[in-house]
Amino acid sequence: MKARAFSYFRPATITEALTVFAVAGGEASYIAGGQSLVxxxxxxxxxxxxxxxxxxxxxxxxxSLEDGWLRLGALTRHVEAHDDPLIxxxxxxxxxxxxxxxxxxxxxxxxxxxxxxxxxxxxxFPAMMLAMGAEMEIAGTEGTRRVPADSFFLDLYQTALEPxxxxxxxxxxxxGPEHRCAFDELARRRGDYAIVGCGTMLxxxxxxxxxxRIAFLAVGATPVRxxxxxxxxxxxxxxxxxIRSAQAALxxxxxxxDDEQVPAAMRxxxxxxxxxRLLGSLAExx
Amino acid sequence: xxxxxxxxxxxxxxxxxCFAEPRETLADLLRRGLELTGTHTGCEMGVCGACLVxxxxxxxxxxxxxxVQAEGSAIxxxxxxxxKTAIADLQCAFHDRNALQCGFCTPGMLVTAQALLxxxxxxxxxxxxxxxxxxxxxxxxxxxxVDAIExxxxxxxxxxxxxxxxxxxx
Numbered sequence: 021m022k023a024r025a026f027s028y029f030r031p032a033t034i035t036e037a038l039t040v041f042a043v044a045g046g047e048a049s050y051i052a053g054g055q056s057l058v059x060x061x062x063x064x065x066x067x068x069x070x071x072x073x074x075x076x077x078x079x080x081x082x083x084s085l086e087d088g089w090l091r092l093g094a095l096t097r098h099v100e101a102h103d104d105p106l107i108x109x110x111x112x113x114x115x116x117x118x119x120x121x122x123x124x125x126x127x128x129x130x131x132x133x134x135x136x137x138x139x140x141x142x143x144x145f146p147a148m149m150l151a152m153g154a155e156m157e158i159a160g161t162e163g164t165r166r167v168p169a170d171s172f173f174l175d176l177y178q179t180a181l182e183p184x185x186x187x188x189x190x191x192x193x194x195x196g197p198e199h200r201c202a203f204d205e206l207a208r209r210r211g212d213y214a215i216v217g218c219g220t221m222l223x224x225x226x227x228x229x230x231x232x233r234i235a236f237l238a239v240g241a242t243p244v245r246x247x248x249x250x251x252x253x254x255x256x257x258x259x260x261x262x263i264r265s266a267q268a269a270l271x272x273x274x275x276x277x278d279d280e281q282v283p284a285a286m287r288x289x290x291x292x293x294x295x296x297r298l299l300g301s302l303a304e305x306x
Numbered sequence: 307x308x309x310x311x312x313x314x315x316x317x318x319x320x321x322x323x324c325f326a327e328p329r330e331t332l333a334d335l336l337r338r339g340l341e342l343t344g345t346h347t348g349c350e351m352g353v354c355g356a357c358l359v360x361x362x363x364x365x366x367x368x369x370x371x372x373x374v375q376a377e378g379s380a381i382x383x384x385x386x387x388x389x390k391t392a393i394a395d396l397q398c399a400f401h402d403r404n405a406l407q408c409g410f411c412t413p414g415m416l417v418t419a420q421a422l423l424x425x426x427x428x429x430x431x432x433x434x435x436x437x438x439x440x441x442x443x444x445x446x447x448x449x450x451x452v453d454a455i456e457x458x459x460x461x462x463x464x465x466x467x468x469x470x471x472x473x474x475x476x
Contacts, residue, residue: 021350028311028328028374051375058331058370059351071328073375099364123440124418126352128364129371209439 023061030073034159034186037074041184042161044070050186051075052095055122055130056138080133080188085110090192094133098122101132101145110194113151113219116203117144120214133187136172139179139242142213144205146173147243151219151235154192160185173242198224200305202298205237206290214238215282216290220298222253229253234266236291239276246273249295258303266299267292313377317342318386326373333357333368336383344384344413348442355441356410358417359383365421384413393420395461395468399454407445414441419455428459 031037041048048070051057060066074080074095081093083106090110101107102118114132121127121135121144135145136156149156149169156167158181167180174180181187195201205217217237223230232250235243248269256262276287310325317340326335333350336342336359348354350369357368360382387393393416399405406412415438422429422437429437434452443451461468 023329023372025327025329027309028372030374030377054372054375055352055367055370058372061329062331062351062369071372075375119436123355124421124437125355125358125365125367125440126370128361129366 021062023058024064024067026061026068027070028073029070030076032076032078034077034079034188037072037077037186038159038161038184040070040072041186044068044072046183048072048184050137052080052134053097053129053131054134055126056134056140074186080186082189083107085194088194090190090194092132092190092192094131094137094187094189096132096190098127098130098132098135098145099124102127110196111152111192112195112199112201113148113203113221114145116201117148117217117219120144120203120205120207120217132190136190137179137181137187139173139177141173141176141240141242142217142238144203144214144217144219144237147217147235147237148203148219149190149192150243150245151221151233152192152195153233154190156180156187157189157191158185159188164188166191170245176241195221200224200302202302204294204298206294216276216287216294218291218294218298220295220302222258222302227257228255229258229262230255234295236274239274239287239291244274246270246295248272253299258299260300260303263296263299263303267296270295311374313373315373315376315378316380318382318389328372328374330373331369332359332371332373332376332381335373336368336381342383342385344388346410346413348410353440353442354411355414355418358414358441360387360417360421365417384416387416387420395458395466396420396454398468399458399461400451403450403454403457405447405450405454407443407447411441411443411445415443415451419458422455423459423462428463429455431456 029040049068050072080095084091098121101114108115139146154169172180200222203219205214207214219235221233232253234246249266252265252269276284278284313326314323333347336345346356348356352367352370358365359368434455
């Protein structure tokens with residue numbers, strides 16, 4: 021239960037971090053909060069020769085609202101997602117999901133950037149980035165680029181981040197009064213990985229839904245958008261008939277794997293139950 | 307690669323300079339290097355909560371932090387919290403209510419309880435249980451632990467101050 025020996029670097033800037041990583045020739049890992057990485061090192065699932073600690077790079081911090089976009093530095097901690105008033109107002113899905121992420125002490129250290137870069141398909145924050153239509157700001161030795169969440173999550177633990185690239189910030193379209201958001205998950209015990217979880221963000225135009233984004237976690241190799249269910253809501257009132265049609269549409273959207281504890285059919289059923297609850301709560305809130 | 311790095315930390319109010327291998331966790335440094343063995347190492351993978359310490363005022367797992375990462379931070383262990391009598395009332399309430407059996411989880415429970423009450427002075431039982439969700443008691447004495455924390459919340463709200471906790475003579 022002890023990590024293999026490694027060398028440790030604490031760069032002060034993004035440029036320095038990229039360089040320190042690059043010269044390691046692929047045998048390095050970035051560490052921020054370390055709440056997933058340190059257990060992986062202790063169990064020797066990973067054994068990099070070099071650890072590049074990015075937790076002290078100021079450019080990776082900060083929460084600000086500009087021109088209708090909320091910018092969250094990658095080092096924003098889970099506890100801030102829970103507590104920050106700007107996040108509560110403009111990225112409410114993060115605030116709603118935060119209490120479900122691990123346990124309080126983990127949330128004090130864990131970072132949004134680390135969670136999203138790891139891209140565990142059963143994690144809450146990657147799926148919420150998808151549900152909110154966030155864009156990831158990524159720095160590399162060639163410069164900076166922005167990748168939308170829809171093309172960021174590629175496969176199990178695989179993202180659009182190239183080796184050595186650094187997730188710098190999230191740019192999230194700021195939610196306003198026309199948006200209605202809900203999150204929930206089904207887990208055997210609080211803090212455990214969810215059997216299924218869902219974030220839903222509706223844009224309302226009067227009583228009708230004008231657009232919808234729905235993302236599920238723990239239903240496959242990546243977080244998954246439920247596009248057929250989204251389409252079934254658009255242009256309609258959020259009544260029980262519409263909700264039933266969205267639940268039915270999930271058969272087109274989700275193809276969950278079979279596992280020993282949760283057969284695929286059960287997971288799809290639970291996803292429908294969960295979506296029904298979330299949409300029901302949003303209909304009542306109207 | 308057993309290179310030692312010099313390290314400056316504030317531990318229980320005292321600035322220390324020491325040396326650590328990068329792979330040494332804060333929990334191991336506290337226990338082995340500084341002989342602060344109240345920080346317990348149970349699972350060493352961030353699950354059991356026995357190694358919680360305050361890092362810059364917030365509870366974190368000392369097993370999920372390499373000591374070198376804590377360079378420049380202020381750490382408070384269960385020994386520090388005890389010495390400044392910040393948790394004397396919690397310790398008395400745990401004692402009175404028999405909220406510890408083997409005692410292995412107790413330091414982590416106390417750190418969690420102290421942080422919970424700082425953030426939410428009058429938590430419901432459900433909120434106490436939720437706050438304790440990352441602290442395992444393998445004696446399964448949870449009911450008494452929740453009782454003790456609830457009692458302290460009530461006493462603090464009433465302005466009661468506890469005397470420093472003293473161990474009974476053997």
